Amino acid sequence: LRTGKRLPRRVTEIAIQFKSVPHLLFAQEVSEGMEPNFLEMRLQPDEGINLKFAVKQPGQTIRLRDVKMDFYYKTAFGGAPGEAYETLLLDAMRGDSTLFNRKDEVELAWSLMTPILEYWQNSPSPNFPNYAAGAWGPRAADNLLARDGRTWYEP
DSSP: OOOOSSOSSOOEEEEEEOOOOSSOSSOHHHHTTOOOOEEEEEEESSOEEEEEEEEEOSSSSOOEEEEEEEEEHHHHHSSOOOOHHHHHHHHHHHTOOTTSOOHHHHHHHHHHHHHHHHHHHHSOOOOOOOOOTTSSSOHHHHHHHHTTTOOOOOO
């Protein structure tokens, strides 16, 4: 999970890189360099979903190629859904409280968060790994993933 403010792009998405299969389905030379399957759910902007995976190209020989299946609201419906606050305000005017928290939900959330906030207020500040505006996050986040030979996905 990665989140931040003042990143290079304003984007909200869920990106899942699937693990490679534990056994090779194709010969080593065919499987070499194959990218892992990847699912991207874009919440904003350009709302949609795309799935990238390898397929066998038609023909007698086994050759794999990455393809992408995608769905975008703008393409499918001729326009993007309303902006977040636009939808929320319209729902409020219509009396639709589906996207709003009930009073008991808010009170429960505060009862869970208040002890944490009080602890933070009364404790010394940790050495927090800050980062420059316009960067993809602190170097410490890169180092965390690098320990396992991984890197962050950058949209």
